[in-house]
Amino acid sequence: MRAVQYRTPGKGPELVTLPDPVPGPGEVLLKVTAAGICHSDLTLMAAEPGSLSFGLPVTLGHEATGVVAALGPGAGGGDGGGEGWPAVGDTVAVYGAWGCGGCRACAAGRENYCPYAPGQGIHPPGLGAAGALADYLLVPHARHLVSLGGLDPVRAAPLTDAALTPYHAIHASRHKLLPGSTAVVIGVGGLGHLAIQILRALTPARIVALDLTGERLALGRHAGAHHTVTADGDARAALDELTGGLGADVVYDLVASPDTTALAAAVTAADGHIALLGIGTGSVPVAFGATRPGVSVTAPYWGTRQDLLDVLALAREGRISTLTENFTLDQAPLAYQRLRDGTILGRAVVVP
Numbered sequence: 045m046r047a048v049q050y051r052t053p054g055k056g057p058e059l060v061t062l063p064d065p066v067p068g069p070g071e072v073l074l075k076v077t078a079a080g081i082c083h084s085d086l087t088l089m090a091a092e093p094g095s096l097s098f099g100l101p102v103t104l105g106h107e108a109t110g111v112v113a114a115l116g117p118g119a120g121g122g123d124g125g126g127e128g129w130p131a132v133g134d135t136v137a138v139y140g141a142w143g144c145g146g147c148r149a150c151a152a153g154r155e156n157y158c159p160y161a162p163g164q165g166i167h168p169p170g171l172g173a174a175g176a177l178a179d180y181l182l183v184p185h186a187r188h189l190v191s192l193g194g195l196d197p198v199r200a201a202p203l204t205d206a207a208l209t210p211y212h213a214i215h216a217s218r219h220k221l222l223p224g225s226t227a228v229v230i231g232v233g234g235l236g237h238l239a240i241q242i243l244r245a246l247t248p249a250r251i252v253a254l255d256l257t258g259e260r261l262a263l264g265r266h267a268g269a270h271h272t273v274t275a276d277g278d279a280r281a282a283l284d285e286l287t288g289g290l291g292a293d294v295v296y297d298l299v300a301s302p303d304t305t306a307l308a309a310a311v312t313a314a315d316g317h318i319a320l321l322g323i324g325t326g327s328v329p330v331a332f333g334a335t336r337p338g339v340s341v342t343a344p345y346w347g348t349r350q351d352l353l354d355v356l357a358l359a360r361e362g363r364i365s366t367l368t369e370n371f372t373l374d375q376a377p378l379a380y381q382r383l384r385d386g387t388i389l390g391r392a393v394v395v396p
């Protein structure tokens with residue numbers, strides 16, 4: 045099969061030919077329908093050699109939908125059947141935050157917080173395990189699959205991360221987003237344009253979106269932001285004015301650079317919350333006087349399995365939808381280059 049791999053530090057992703065995978069006991073083989081291209085992959089490929097928790101090469105792609113092509117022995121709930129278990133031909137989304145499956149976090153469907161996975165050599169697809177930028181994806185257990193229930197598989201692939209990650213953060217902080225509140229979204233990219241729609245669907249908050257260019261701010265308004273602000277030196281003053289000097293109740297920072305985290309720290313209201321979702325080098329100090337009083341800060345990771353079901357339900361109800369630009373598998377290196385250059389609006393999706 046064809047696959048797009050990150051093989052050599054300093055070199056971009058490469059299209060290679062690999063043997064077709066064969067599902068072992070408990071495993072499910074998917075024919076990949078679509079795979080999203082996430083900014084995290086650029087961070088992974090920019091990491092210092094040796095700083096990754098897994099070896100190279102790795103097939104990229106951690107946002108996937110597919111069709112069940114084959115079941116390994118015992119993978120289908122015994123004889124390939126059973127309600128809720130995948131059967132050959134089913135169209136599914138992949139829950140990518142693979143955990144050990146046995147611990148307290150995994151039992152609660154919170155495999156994104158499994159403390160044992162890294163130590164057991166369990167990695168998400170595309171982030172250590174072979175990923176979805178390929179003709180086939182091997183999934184280690186059927187519990188990682190969720191039925192698409194009629195959703196368009198191309199626009200659904202990014203829901204498994206670009207929507208799931210902000211959903212997880214918004215769900216955890218929505219008690220702060222009461223009528224009259226303000227939510228700020230920094231970065232209207234793959235995650236950001238979905239974060240705005242999720243805020244609209246889940247909360248009555250007034251939404252302010254920040255980004256660098258007019259085109260991205262327009263996408264923010266299209267996604268449902270009530271106000272947009274250019275992320276420049278005047279952004280703090282603009283946010284102060286919009287909130288009457290009180291600050292925003294929740295800031296979702298989908299960039300987390302030193303600039304954006306400093307802004308988040310400065311514009312979050314007393315008793316407010318900052319969720320750092322971006323994998324940048326910025327941070328918000330937690331100390332008396334570093335922010336307004338009572339501000340909490342989290343750096344959440346991905347989402348729970350329940351969150352994924354919720355996100356797919358929102359999409360099925362037409363309340364969120366992904367803006368995609370589609371690429372073929374051999375165009376995947378180009379898609380990464382375009383993401384790096386900042387010329388992808390919404391999410392780039394590879395359709396093998």
Ligand code: NAD
Nearest residue numbers: 083084209231232233234235255275298321322323345346
């Ligand atoms: P993206 O490239 O699609 O979007 C990033 C957006 O931020 C772009 O619109 C860009 O113009 C904007 N931006 C850049 N610098 C900015 C600044 N200083 N001020 C305002 N806007 C700015 O990226 P994405 O795929 O949506 O990912 C967003 C971030 O989330 C990345 O850092 C990614 O690694 C991270 N991520 C984290 C998790 C998690 O579990 N925490 C999961 C997925 C992605």
Ligand code: ZN
Nearest residue numbers: 144147150158
């Ligand atoms: Zn676990």
